[in-house]
Amino acid sequence: MNTKEKLHFVNDRQKEIILLSNTAGLLSWDQETYMPENAVEFRSEQLSLISSLVHERMTSDEFFKIVSELKEENLKGDERVMIERLYHDILRARKLPSKFVEKKSKAISLSVNKWREAKRKKDFSLFEPYLRKIVELSREEAKYIGLPGSPYNSLLDAYEEGMTVDKVEFEFMKLKEGLLKLLGKIKGSDVYKKQNKKLLTGEFPKEKQISLLLDAINRIGLRRDFFRLDLSEHPFTTRLGDGDVRITSAVRESNPMFAFESGIHEAGHGLYEINLPKNHIFNFLCDSPSLGLHESQSRFWENMIGKSKPFWKFYFPSFSKEFMIEGSFDSWFREINFVEPGKIRTEADEVHYCLHIILRFELEKGLIEGNIDVKDLPKLWNNKMIELFGVAPKNDSEGVMQDIHWAWGNFGYFPTYALGSIYSAQIYKCLKKEVPGLEKDIEKGDFSKIREWLAEKIHSKGRTLLAEDLIKEACGEGLNVNIYLDYLNEKYGEIYEFN
Amino acid sequence: MNTKEKLHFVNDRQKEIILLSNTAGLLSWDQETYMPENAVEFRSEQLSLISSLVHERMTSDEFFKIVSELKEENLKGDERVMIERLYHDILRARKLPSKFVEKKSKAISLSVNKWREAKRKKDFSLFEPYLRKIVELSREEAKYIGLPGSPYNSLLDAYEEGMTVDKVEFEFMKLKEGLLKLLGKIKGSDVYKKQNKKLLTGEFPKEKQISLLLDAINRIGLRRDFFRLDLSEHPFTTRLGDGDVRITSAVRESNPMFAFESGIHEAGHGLYEINLPKNHIFNFLCDSPSLGLHESQSRFWENMIGKSKPFWKFYFPSFSKEFMIEGSFDSWFREINFVEPGKIRTEADEVHYCLHIILRFELEKGLIEGNIDVKDLPKLWNNKMIELFGVAPKNDSEGVMQDIHWAWGNFGYFPTYALGSIYSAQIYKCLKKEVPGLEKDIEKGDFSKIREWLAEKIHSKGRTLLAEDLIKEACGEGLNVNIYLDYLNEKYGEIYEFN
Numbered sequence: 001m002n003t004k005e006k007l008h009f010v011n012d013r014q015k016e017i018i019l020l021s022n023t024a025g026l027l028s029w030d031q032e033t034y035m036p037e038n039a040v041e042f043r044s045e046q047l048s049l050i051s052s053l054v055h056e057r058m059t060s061d062e063f064f065k066i067v068s069e070l071k072e073e074n075l076k077g078d079e080r081v082m083i084e085r086l087y088h089d090i091l092r093a094r095k096l097p098s099k100f101v102e103k104k105s106k107a108i109s110l111s112v113n114k115w116r117e118a119k120r121k122k123d124f125s126l127f128e129p130y131l132r133k134i135v136e137l138s139r140e141e142a143k144y145i146g147l148p149g150s151p152y153n154s155l156l157d158a159y160e161e162g163m164t165v166d167k168v169e170f171e172f173m174k175l176k177e178g179l180l181k182l183l184g185k186i187k188g189s190d191v192y193k194k195q196n197k198k199l200l201t202g203e204f205p206k207e208k209q210i211s212l213l214l215d216a217i218n219r220i221g222l223r224r225d226f227f228r229l230d231l232s233e234h235p236f237t238t239r240l241g242d243g244d245v246r247i248t249s250a251v252r253e254s255n256p257m258f259a260f261e262s263g264i265h266e267a268g269h270g271l272y273e274i275n276l277p278k279n280h281i282f283n284f285l286c287d288s289p290s291l292g293l294h295e296s297q298s299r300f301w302e303n304m305i306g307k308s309k310p311f312w313k314f315y316f317p318s319f320s321k322e323f324m325i326e327g328s329f330d331s332w333f334r335e336i337n338f339v340e341p342g343k344i345r346t347e348a349d350e351v352h353y354c355l356h357i358i359l360r361f362e363l364e365k366g367l368i369e370g371n372i373d374v375k376d377l378p379k380l381w382n383n384k385m386i387e388l389f390g391v392a393p394k395n396d397s398e399g400v401m402q403d404i405h406w407a408w409g410n411f412g413y414f415p416t417y418a419l420g421s422i423y424s425a426q427i428y429k430c431l432k433k434e435v436p437g438l439e440k441d442i443e444k445g446d447f448s449k450i451r452e453w454l455a456e457k458i459h460s461k462g463r464t465l466l467a468e469d470l471i472k473e474a475c476g477e478g479l480n481v482n483i484y485l486d487y488l489n490e491k492y493g494e495i496y497e498f499n
Numbered sequence: 500m501n502t503k504e505k506l507h508f509v510n511d512r513q514k515e516i517i518l519l520s521n522t523a524g525l526l527s528w529d530q531e532t533y534m535p536e537n538a539v540e541f542r543s544e545q546l547s548l549i550s551s552l553v554h555e556r557m558t559s560d561e562f563f564k565i566v567s568e569l570k571e572e573n574l575k576g577d578e579r580v581m582i583e584r585l586y587h588d589i590l591r592a593r594k595l596p597s598k599f600v601e602k603k604s605k606a607i608s609l610s611v612n613k614w615r616e617a618k619r620k621k622d623f624s625l626f627e628p629y630l631r632k633i634v635e636l637s638r639e640e641a642k643y644i645g646l647p648g649s650p651y652n653s654l655l656d657a658y659e660e661g662m663t664v665d666k667v668e669f670e671f672m673k674l675k676e677g678l679l680k681l682l683g684k685i686k687g688s689d690v691y692k693k694q695n696k697k698l699l700t701g702e703f704p705k706e707k708q709i710s711l712l713l714d715a716i717n718r719i720g721l722r723r724d725f726f727r728l729d730l731s732e733h734p735f736t737t738r739l740g741d742g743d744v745r746i747t748s749a750v751r752e753s754n755p756m757f758a759f760e761s762g763i764h765e766a767g768h769g770l771y772e773i774n775l776p777k778n779h780i781f782n783f784l785c786d787s788p789s790l791g792l793h794e795s796q797s798r799f800w801e802n803m804i805g806k807s808k809p810f811w812k813f814y815f816p817s818f819s820k821e822f823m824i825e826g827s828f829d830s831w832f833r834e835i836n837f838v839e840p841g842k843i844r845t846e847a848d849e850v851h852y853c854l855h856i857i858l859r860f861e862l863e864k865g866l867i868e869g870n871i872d873v874k875d876l877p878k879l880w881n882n883k884m885i886e887l888f889g890v891a892p893k894n895d896s897e898g899v900m901q902d903i904h905w906a907w908g909n910f911g912y913f914p915t916y917a918l919g920s921i922y923s924a925q926i927y928k929c930l931k932k933e934v935p936g937l938e939k940d941i942e943k944g945d946f947s948k949i950r951e952w953l954a955e956k957i958h959s960k961g962r963t964l965l966a967e968d969l970i971k972e973a974c975g976e977g978l979n980v981n982i983y984l985d986y987l988n989e990k991y992g993e994i995y996e997f998n
Contacts, residue, residue: 019548022541023522030525034533038725038742042521046740049518053552226537241545243537 003073006066010086015282017057022241024050029246032232044109055101059094078285081464085284088161095144104137108409115407124378124396131406132374135367138411142368152368155412159291160419162466165365168415171481172358175418178485179355180388182492186339186351189496199327199335204256208322213249213263216315220267220301221451222247227270234346234404235262237269237298242281245270255347256323257336261302262346268301269294271451275459290467291413295420296427297458303350303421304428304487305450307337310442337495341389343398350421351488355388357418360403364411423471425484427458430475502572505565509585514781516556521740523549528745531731543608554600557592577784580963584783587660594643603636607908614906623877623895630905631873634866637910641867651867654911658790659918661965664864667914670980671857674917677984678854679887681991685838685850688995698826698834703755707821712748712762715814719766719800720950721746726769733845733903734761736768736797741780744769754846755822756835760801761845767800768793770950774958789966790912794919795926796953802849802920803927803986804949806836809941836994840888842897849920850987854887856917859902863910922970924983926957929974 001009027047035043057063067090070083111130118127142151152165186192214229222245232248239245247270249263272294280286288294305311316329325332339349345356363380366372372380381400382392393399405413432438435449442450457474468478493499500508526546534542556562566589569582610629617626641650651664685691713728721744731747738744746769748762771793779785787793804810815828824831838848844855862879865871871879880899881891892898904912931937934948941949956973967977992998 016548019545023526023545023549026525026529027522030529034727034729036723036725036727036743039740042740042742046518046522049515050522224535226535228533228535230533241538241541243541244535 001066003070003075006070007079009066010063010070010083011283013057013063014086014284017054018282018286019241020050020054020057022239024054025238025240029238029240032234032236033230033248048105051105055093055098058090064090064094078280078464082280082283082285085463089284092145092158095146096141097144100137100140100144104141104409107133107137108407111409112404112407115401115404119397119401122395122397124400127401127407128374131377134406134409135374135411138409139368139370150365150369152365152412155368156415157412159410159413159416160467161290162468163290163292163415163419167479168361168419169365171422171479172361172415172418174481175354175422175485176358176388178481179351179488182351182485182489183339185498186492186496189498191334191496192339195334195338197335197338199325199332200256202256202323202325204323206251206259209251209256209259210249212315212318212322213260215318216260216264216306217247217267217270219445219447220264220271221447222267222270222274226274229263235266237266237273239270239273239276242278245273258347261306264306265298265302268298271301271454272297272459275455277460277462280462285462285464287463288467289461289463289465289470290419291416292419293423293458293467293470295417296423296471297420297454299417299421300424300427300454304424305442305447307350308442309333310439312336313443314445334495337492339492339496341391343385343389343391343393344402351492352389354418354421357414359384359388360405360414361418364406364414368411419467419479422479422481422484423467425487426471426475426477426480427454428487429483500565502569502574505569506578508565509562509569509582510782512556512562513585513783516553517781517785519549519553519556521738523553524737524739528737528739531733531735532729532747547604550604554592554597557589563589563593577779577963581779581782581784584962588783591644591657594645595640596643599636599639599643603640603908606632606636607906610908611903611906614900614903618896618900621894621896623900626900626906627873630876633905633908634873634910637908638867638869649864649868651864651911654867655914656911658909658912658915659966660789661967662789662791662914662918666978667860667918668864670921670978671860671914671917673980674853674921674984675857675887677980678850678987681850681984681988682838684997685991685995688997690833690995691838694833694837696834696837698824698831699755701755701822701824703822705750705758708750708755708758709748711814711817711821712759714817715759715763715805716746716766716769718944718946719763720770720946721766721773725773728762734765736765736772738769738772738775741777744772757846760805763805764797764801767797770800770953771796771958774954776959776961779961784961784963786962787966788960788962788964788969789918790915791918792922792957792966792969794916795922795970796919796957798916798920799923799926799953803923804941804946806849807941808832809938811835812942813944833994836991838991838995840890842884842888842890842892843901850991851888853917853920856913858883858887859904859913860917863905863913867910918966918978921978921980921983922966924986925970925974925976925979926953927986928982 024047027043027050031040031043067083067086071087075083107130111127111134114130115127118124138155139151142154145154145157147154147157150165156163156165156168210229217227217229218224226243227245227247230246230248231250233250235247235249237245237247247263247266249259249266252258272288276286276288312329312333316332319325319332337349339351341352342348345353345360348356359381362384363372363377366380367374367377378396378400381396385392385399393402405411431450431453435453438449441447458470461470461473465473472478490499523546526542526549530539530542566582566585570586574582606629610626610633613629614626617623637654638650641653644653644656646653646656649664655662655664655667709728716726716728717723725742726744726746729745729747730749732749734746734748736744736746746762746765748758748765751757771787775785775787811828811832815831818824818831836848838850840851841847844852844859847855858880861883862871862876865879866873866876877895877899880895884891884898892901930949930952934952937948940946957969960969960972964972971977989998
C-alpha cells in the first residue's frame with residue numbers, strides 16, 4: 001500500500017468504529033430513557049457484542065501496523081495529528097488483553113448491580129467485595145498500561161490525555177486552600193448567618209420547568225432538528241451521530257431548579273458536540289481532547305452564564321410569572337446562588353462543588369496507589385466530609401456510595417470535573433475581554449456571540465490539540481486555578497457582601 | 500467438529516445474528532419515533548453497516564458448510580427443524596451476490612425518497628423511473644433465487660415460506676368473487692342506502708384516544724414492563740429483544756377511531772412476539788413462520804375481537820362517556836362497521852380490505868412476470884379501482900402511490916395481508932368452538948382465555964411449522980377462504996339486515 005491507500009484504509013476503519021460506537025450509544029441512550037425494564041439482560045448482551053466488535057476493529061494487527069507506518073511518514077497538518085491520536089488510542093487498547101477486558105466488563109456489570117442494591121439498602125458491606133474486585137482490576141489495568149509515575153496516571157490518561165497525577169495534585173492543593181479560605185469568609189458573613197430559602201419552596205409544575213428549560217436550550221443554540229430532550233434518572237448528553245445530539249433531564253421534587261440547571265449544563269455539552277468539526281465527522285478528530293475540556297463547556301453554561309446576574313435579569317420575569325414567585329430579583333439571585341454545605345455532589349453550589357471532587361480524588365488516588373483499603377473507605381469518606389464540609393453524611397448511601405463512578409470502574413474520572421470548572425472560568429475571563437457588550441447581550445437572552453466564540457476557539461478544534469494546549473491557544477495560558485478562585489471570590493464576595 | 504460442537508457453533512452464530520438484527524431494529528424504531536430529522540444520512544450508514552455484518556455472518560462459507568453437514572445428520576425434534584429453517588434462509592441469502600444486495604439497497608434508498616417526494620407532489624412521473632429500476636432489480640432477484648414456476652414465487656417465499664403464486668391466485672379468485680357478491684348484497688340493502696356517519700364526527704381528544712387504547716392493549720395482554728407504546732407516522736410493531744416489544748400508533752384527525760383500531764391491530768402483533776417460545780430466544784425458531792400468520796394475529800384482534808358486538812358491549816360505555824357520544828349502542832356498532840368504498844387500504848372496512856390486496860397482487864404479479872409495464876400502472880390501478888370499488892382515486896398519491904411497499908421493493912408482501920385475514924377467521928371459528936363462554940368473557944373485557952389459547956396453539960410454536968401446517972394443526976384444516984367469507988356474510992348480513 002502507498003500512503004494514500006493506507007490513509008484510505010485508516011479512514012474506512014475509523015468510520016466503521018464510529019458508526020458502531022454510536023450504535024452502542026443509541027443502545028445505551030434507549031436503555032436510560034425508554035427501554036422496558038424486562039429487556040435489561042438482552043440489552044447488555046447487545047452492548048457487549050457491539051463493544052467487542054469495536055475492540056476487534058480497534059486492536060487488529062493490520063490496523064496497528066498501518067497506523068504505525070503512517071506515524072513514521074512525513075504527514076502534514078490534521079492528517080499527522082489524526083495518526084498521532086489514533087496511535088495513542090490503539091496502543092492503549094492493545095495493551096489490555098481481550099480476556100482482561102472481558103473479565104473487567106463482567107465484574108463491572110455485577111458491581112453496578114450490587115451498588116444499586118447496596119445503595120438502596122444503605123449497606124456498604126454488600127458492595128465492599130465487589131468494589132474491592134473493581135479496585136484490583138483497575139490496579140491491574142494500570143499495570144498493563146504502564147505509564148511512568150503513579151499507577152493513577154495510567155487511568156487518568158483515559159479521560160484526560162496529557163495530564164498527570166502530580167500536576168492534578170499540585171493544582172488541587174491550591175484549589176482546596178483557596179476554596180476553604182473563601183468558605184471561611186462566606187460563613188463569617190452576616191448574610192450567610194441570616195440566609196434561608198423562601199422563594200424556592202413553592203410549586204414548580206413539571207411542564208413549566210421543562211418548557212423554560214427548552215427555551216434556554218434553544219437560546220444556547222440547540223435547534224429542534226438536530227437535538228432532542230428526554231427524561232432519565234440521571235441527566236446526560238450523548239451524540240448519536242452527525243446531526244443527532246440527545247440531552248436528558250430529570251425533574252426532582254426536592255429541588256425545583258434541578259431540571260433547569262442540570263439541563264443547561266447538559267446543553268453546554270450538547271453545543272460542543274454539535275459544533276465539532278464537520279470535516280472530521282468520520283474520524284477520531286471529531287471529539288473533544290478530554291473530558292475536562294468537555295466539562296468546561298457544561299460548567300461554563302451552567303455557572304458562568306446560567307447562575308449569573310445578567311442571565312437572571314433576562315429569565316427572572318418568566319420564572320417569577322410561571323411559578324408565581326413573590327420576592328425581589330435580588331433575593332431570587334441570592335437564593336439560586338446560596339452556598340450551603342450539601343452532602344450531594346450533583347446538587348452542590350459552585351463553591352463547594354470542587355471540594356466534593358477533591359475528596360473523591362484523594363480517596364481514589366489512595367485506592368489505586370495501594371495506600372487505602374476498601375474496607376476503610378466509609379470512615380475515611382466521613383472524616384473528609386467533616387474536614388472539608390463540616391458535616392457528615394447520614395449514611396453510606398449519601399456518603400461513599402453516592403456516585404456510580406467507582407462501581408463503573410471509572411477511576412481517574414472525577415478530577416476532570418474540577419479541571420473543567422477551572423477551564424470554564426478561564427474561558428469566561430477571556431470571553432469577557434474579547435467580546436464587548438457581553439453582559440448586555442446576556443440580559444437580552446442573546447447568546448449568539450458567546451456561541452460563536454466558543455465554536456471558533458474551542459468546539460471547531462475537535463481533538464487536534466491536547467486540552468491544555470487548546471486552552472493556551474484560546475486564552476493565552478494553560479490551566480490556572482487562580483483565575484477560577486478570583487472568579488468565585490468576586491462573585492461570592494458580592495453576594496455575601498464581604499468585599 | 501463433532502455434532503455437539505457443530506450445534507454449539509451454529510447456536511453462537513444465530514445468537515450473534517439475532518443480537519445484531521435487533522440492534523438494527525432499534526436503529527429503525529428510533530428513526531421512526533424520536534430521531535432528529537438531521538440524522539437521516541448518518542442513520543442510514545449505520546443501518547447499512549449492521550445489515551452487512553448480519554449478511555456476512557449469515558452467508559459465510561463456514562456457517563453454510565456446518566449447517567449443510569448437520570442437515571445430513573440424524574437430528575431430532577426442534578434441532579432438526581431449526582437446521583432445516585437455517586438451511587433455507589442461508590441458501591436464499593447466499594444466492595444473492597453481495598454486489599447485488601448493495602445495488603438493490605442503494606436503489607431502494609433512492610426510490611423511497613423519490614416516492615415521498617412524488618407522493619407529496621402528486622406526480623407519478625417523478626417516481627416512475629425509480630420504480631422501474633426496483634422492478635428490474637426484483638426480477639433479477641427472482642432469477643437469482645430461482646424457485647420453480649413463476650418468478651413471483653421466488654419473491655413470495657421471502658415473506659410466506661411454502662406458499663406459491665398458483666395457490667394464492669386460486670384462493671384470491673374465490674375470495675374476490677365472494678367479496679363482490681357480498682358487497683352486492685350490502686349495497687342493495689335499505690340500511691346501506693340510508694347509512695351516514697353521525698357519531699364519529701365529534702371531538703375525540705388525543706389523550707383519551709391513547710388512554711383507551713392503552714387500556715385495551717393491557718387487556719389483550721401486553722404488560723408495561725415488557726412493551727411500550729409510542730407515536731409514529733405509520734403504526735408498526737417491532738420486537739427489539741427478549742422482553743422488549745415496541746408498538747407505535749398514530750392519531751389522525753380525519754379518523755378518530757384510527758389510533759384505537761390500528762393500535763389493537765399492532766397489539767395483536769405484539770402479543771405474538773411476546774409469546775414466542777422462550778427456549779428459542781437466541782435461535783431462528785423464535786420467529787413466526789410467515790408474515791401471513793403474523794398478520795392473522797393482528798387482523799384477529801382488530802376485527803374478530805375489536806370490531807365485534809361483545810367487545811363493544813364492554814367498551815361502548817367508556818367511549819360514550821369519554822367522547823360524549825349521543826347515540827345508541829346499535830348505531831355506534833353499525834357505524835364502526837360501516838362498509839364504504841374508501842380509497843385507502845389502511846383505513847378500509849373488513850369487506851373492502853382484501854379487495855385492496857387483490858388489486859395490488861394482480862398488478863405486482865404482472866410487473867414481476869413482465870406482463871405489465873411500469874408506465875401503465877396508474878391507468879391500470881384506476882381501472883381496477885372502478886372495477887372493484889366503483890370509485891377512482893382523486894390522484895396518483897391516493898392511487899398507485901398510496902403504499903410504500905413497492906418503493907421498498909417489497910414485491911410478494913401484499914398477499915400476506917389477505918392470507919392473514921383468512922387465517923384470522925379460521926382461528927376465530929375454532930376458538931369459539933373450543934372455548935365455551937367466549938363472548939361472555941369478551942363482554943366483560945376479559946380476554947385471558949383467548950390469550951391462552953393463542954399462546955398455546957399459535958404463538959408458542961414459533962417457526963417450528965410452516966404457516967399452513969400450523970393452522971392445520973391448530974384448527975384441523977389448511978387455508979380456507981370459505982370460512983372467512985362465511986364469517987363476513989354472517990356479520991354483515993346481520994348489520995345490513997339482508998339475511
